[in-house]
Amino acid sequence: MPDNWSFVFAAYALAALVLGAYWRRLGRRERELTSKGASTAPSETSPRKDCAGKAGARTGGASRP
Amino acid sequence: MIYARRAWIVLWKDLLSERRSKETLNALFFFSLLLLFLFQFTLGADRERLVAALPGLLWLGFILSGLVGLGRAFLAERENDCWEGLLLAPGDKSAIYLGKVAGNLLLMLLVEAILLVLFAVFFNLDLAAHLLPLAPVIGLGTIGFAAVGTLFGAMTAHVRARELLFPVLLLPVQVPVLLGAVKATEAVLLGEPLAAVGHWLGLLAAADVIYLTVGVLTFDAVLEA
């Protein structure tokens, strides 16, 4: 039976990649939450405000030119 | 006793409204007919191939029509604002679950009978000889499917993408039932005695008991609000 080290390394690399990606995803979401928590802490209805803000930005952008 | 009566009332209500509108049944009959056409067109006119794939095709037909039928199980309550009615029903809510399961079971068995007849006629098969050993296999498989389908149907009734989520949740959970039912059907159609597939029937029965128990115990939490 040949040794197939390449397959072994591929398997370990893939496992490391998946775990690393999950780790980074957790980190990114934590950072997102920190910035979001800081910016929306004073206002209470953050999702609604977000929507309104987006809609306003869109119409504003459309009317400008 | 009162418990059984409550389940019966839910079942009776569904049967009555179905008998008056015939909405679901008519659509499902038409749907099964279309499935037969689909199988014929995709597999070609080669009868040998059809017969070889028959157990799988049969259960594919049962499952697809079951998905369409069970997905609608709680739609009447949802659309007609009768959910509160279910909530206000006195006593143990699991009686509602059992009544709904019985209704879905009847509906599915009816559609399955239609599909069997259609298969026999259109593909020129002699299914009548196998009907007796086939009955417990189909019965056990369908109970498991209806038990989980009813539970998940009540859950997904509240979700936006219900048509998508219902099969996505139900199908993977139903893999054991599907495997057991197809394998047992295959053996029965080959003329083997039921004893030869005893382990599959045991698995199906175990699945039915587990699903029904979980459904009875957790339905209260599903129905809430």
Place this chain on the structure above:
Amino acid sequence: MSGLQRGLGWLAVASLTAGIVMALGVAPREATQGNVQRIMYVHVPAILIAYLAFAVVLVASVIYLWRRAAGADRLAHASAEVGVVFTGINIATGSIWGKPTWGTWWTWDARLTSASIMFVIYLGYLLLRAMIEDRERGARFAAVLGIVAALDIPLVHFSVYWWRTLHQPSTLLRPGPAPMDPTFVVALTINLVAFALLYAYFLARRVRLLEREEQVLA
């Protein structure tokens, strides 16, 4: 709180390093399969810890339905997510292992099949959670699904096993280690501990993240 979490993380990294050294360096070359068998040291711990994760989902779901404790719901959610990641690693490494030993990336081998069914079931679980806006309702439904899914695992296991093995002897196709040298066992145990620590670390972090998400959204 965060210090404990960080400590857990470093502990996991340290034991993972030890595990890799054991798996790739110290453990002997397996006789029949050669070095490719070393994939086992990630493949097997991943699925064992995934089973543990789904068992945690079951227990937390039952507790949630019984006591309606939000903490149990967060635990179930986090554990399911980490379990899905570990199941994914198991399937991917199994596929890579299958290519040189069976000559194909995928075969409907009993264990690969039941692992992939489990993967799909819990992906559905996460999908359900993502699709329901009402937090409390989502928690209830997910708990019901978590219970059904966990009780389904033994059924899946038996059915897939019979489905495959009643037609062909699976011992020929099974990649498991035949004679266990003590070094194999030690290497496997170290990797198992490493994966358990990694699971605990991810779980703690994910639970904390869910807690903070709820605080921000509330």
